Amino acid sequence: MTDQAPGLRLRGITKRFGSLAANDAIDLDVLPGEIHCLLGENGAGKSTLMNVLYGLLQPDEGEITVDGRPQVSRSPKDAIAAGIGMVHQHFMLVPVFTVAENLVLGQNAGGLLNMRRARQTVRALSERYRFDVDPDAVVEDLPVGVQQRVEILKALAEDARYLIFDEPTAVLTPQEIDELIAVMRSLRDEGKAIVFITHKLREVRAIADRITVIRRGRVVGTALPSESEGHLAELMVGRAVSLVVDKAPARTSPEPRLVLQGVSVASPGGTLAVRDLDLEVAGGEIVCVAGVQGNGQTELAEALLGLAPLTSGTVQLDGRPLPTGSPRDTIEAGVGFVPEDRQHDGFVGSFTVAENLVLNHFADAPYARGIALDLGSIRRNADERVAEFDIRTQSVDTPVASLSGGNQQKVVLARELSRPLSLLVANQPTRGVDVGAIEFLHHRLVAERDKGTAVLIVSTELDEVVALADRVVVMYRGRIVGTVPPSTSREVLGLMMAGVPAEEALASATSTTRSEEDAALEAALEEES
Known part of the structure; x- marks a missing residue:
């Protein structure tokens, strides 16, 4: 890229935190009309690099040019003025404000807010990109996928030509991910440049035009989306890894070891996060709880360790009441627990x-x-x-x-x-872990299952759920909407994650040809009824 060529150009970007070089002399070119994926494990330095580009952090070394002009962003305001927008992993929206009100945040000029123009902008952009967003809708009342569209609208309203998407699929169902990919392609086809940050190999291969891989703060290679997932994983980790969980069919105990009946659990705010839930886990099987984060999975896992009190219902382990009021008593009863946030808990x-x-x-x-x-x-x-x-x-x-x-x-x-354990509860067991460590951790979880332990795993990573589960339980707003085999199609699982019961999800699946697995699921559901 020449100095006068259009596009983003990062040269020698270095950012240190004490002795740690989160970014180490990184070079990156992003061209208009392309989706450039920045691939790397959690902690590799991807988000740090984009925070430097967006003005949230200042580089210790290096330079940035935008369309051939030097760019120094002391704040996001400077980056926005240069045509750079960012869609954050954790939405930067005010929940009690409307869509239009969120759009004008930071645009106050002389104390006057032009709400009429903001509504017109939302309607015009929404129609242009088929977003279907109501400018007067209150953000907290919108589904997560629509909230993300509001984040994108905010960037587009500032006339961003370069859009950064930071791990944008973490809280989306498979259907919402497909919709987001369609939006990104539409933006690309209009000539906008998109930087897509992720650690998910499936998404990279589905959306990228070019891929840059970062490992431990350095660019270690570039690739095309036609590359195999195995090759991309090897670039990320630095060695060959197996992406397939090798496990024999489950050999379950005749009777369930863990039995939950009518369990309800309150969130720290006092509202019910888990509602009248029934669940059984046999010895020698892995039951995975799937769902978009924030649907009661965390509270369920914590209640089983005694960290969150039950408001109603009973929990039995090996035919005896599980002492859910005290973590120490629960541990002594034979429960192992892998918390969602290892650094905190x-x-x-x-x-x-x-x-x-x-x-x-x-x-x-x-x-x-x-x-x-x-x-x-x-x-x-x-x-x-x-x-x-x-x-x-x-x-x-x-x-x-x-x-x-x-x-x-x-x-x-x-x-x-x-x-020795009777029950292992693992909440997000591989969050923030590199592909190589994931391979090992999955092997150990399966080995524990094969000892006869009842294993309950909570995960928002659908690939992990499908790979590990002997049965998949889908939660939505604190309730179980269905229990299905791991061979169930992603389309059906995605509908269930949006709250659609298994039978309806199967009937609503848009595939013209159903998979053999879905046909088997349909037969099983008919037999149950």
Whole structure:
């Protein structure tokens, strides 16, 4: 790209946080009329780079040009003025404002807001891109997919020529993802440039014109969407990885080990997050709870550990009431728990690897003698777990906070699986973990299932759900809308994630030719009824 050529040009962009180089001399070119995917694992430096481009962060080194002109963005206002817009992963909307009111935020000139013009802009852009957005709708009343369209409208209203989409599919159903891809293609065909940040290989291959792969803050390669997922994964991780979960058919116990009847759980705000839920999990099977985040899955998982009180219903484990009022009592009853946020709930960052590996049973033999800790036993346990779970650490005395995300998650899982379990509850078990660590963690979850443990996994990653589950339970607004086999098509699963019962989702599927799996599901549902 010459200095006068149109497009975005980043050269030598470096951004440090202390001794950590989140971006290390990154070069990137983005051309009008293309969708350029920035692919990399969580923590690779993708969002940091885009935050630099959008003026939310200032680079320590390097330069940016927009259409051949040097660009220094001290704030998002400067970036917007240069034609750069950003659709954030976590929406930057005021929920109690209307769509039009959100559009004029930051545009106050002399204390006057032109709401009439804002409504006209929403209607015109909505019609142009087939968004179907009401300018007078209150944002908090809109589905998540429509809220995302409002974010896009905000950028388009500022006449953005370069649009950054930061992990935009994290809270969308498969159908909403398809709609977003259609919108992005429409914008590209109008000549706009789109930077699409993601770690999901399937989405990259579906939408990208070009792909740049970032690993540990550096550009490690470029690729075309025709490349295999295996090759892209290898670029991301630096070695060959298997993307297929190898597991034998489940050998389940005759009776369920976990039984929930009429369970309701309140959110921290007091509203019911889980409503009158019935669920069974047998020993030797993995049941995956699927759904868009925020539909009660987190509260359900936390209630099983005793972190959130039941407002009604009963929970039984191996035929006995599970003591859901106390995490310690629940752990002693044979429950292992992998929390959604490992840094907040899964470990103590300043504690060593060895200490974190006995956090939930440090007062028990062989790790304690009376009131004193047996440091030798704690260290021997750590050496064994580090070897067994391939935890990459300089020493068992290393603070867990200094490990990579994947190795931190291995510490959490190693601790939970180091004792006999009746039930393992894993909430987002591979969030923020690289592809290589995901391969290992999936293997261990299946191995725990094969021991006869009842395994309940909560995941918003549909690929993970389909790969691990023996049965899939779909939650919507605190209720189960259906239980289906993992072979169910993504289209049917997506409709269920939007609240459509399984029978209706199957009937509403738009595929002209149904898969064999959906035909089998239809037969099973008819037999049930």
